[in-house]
Structure formats: C-alpha cells, structure tokens
Amino acid sequence: xxxxxxxxxxxxxxxxxxxxxxxxxxxxxxxxxxxxxxxxxxxxxxxxxxxxxxxxxxxxxxxx
Numbered sequence: 001x002x003x004x005x006x007x008x009x010x011x012x013x014x015x016x017x018x019x020x021x022x023x024x025x026x027x028x029x030x031x032x033x034x035x036x037x038x039x040x041x042x043x044x045x046x047x048x049x050x051x052x053x054x055x056x057x058x059x060x061x062x063x064x
Contacts, residue, residue: 004012014024022044024030029045 002015002018004015006012018024023046024044025046027047029047031043031045033041033043035041
C-alpha cells in the first residue's frame with residue numbers, strides 16, 4: 001500500500017510508482033469518485049494534447 005501526506009494547502013504528491021502505472025504527465029487530471037461509505041476511487045483523465053490532434057481533421061479546399 002502506498003501513502004501520501006496532505007499539505008496545509010490541501011495538496012498531495014502522487015507517489016512515482018502510481019504516476020508511472022497511470023502514465024500521468026503534468027496537466028493530466030484526476031477524477032475522484034467517493035462512495036457513501038467513504039471509499040475513494042481515483043481515475044486519470046487524459047486530455048489530448050494539441051500536438052496529438054495535428055492533422056486529425058481532413059483538409060477541405062474551397063474553390064473561390
């Protein structure tokens with residue numbers, strides 16, 4: 001089991017093993033799902049980077 005400590009500002013450092021397992025990069029977001037019993041599930045939410053979207057749309061040429 002891995003442990004992290006909460007700072008006075010409400011921040012935690014995610015252990016490097018978890019960051020590697022989830023392939024987390026700066027700017028990625030985490031989703032927290034809290035059950036009524038107090039169990040927390042954390043999921044990573046990766047946004048597409050602009051460089052990944054380059055040339056993903058077909059080009060349309062307009063004749064004028």
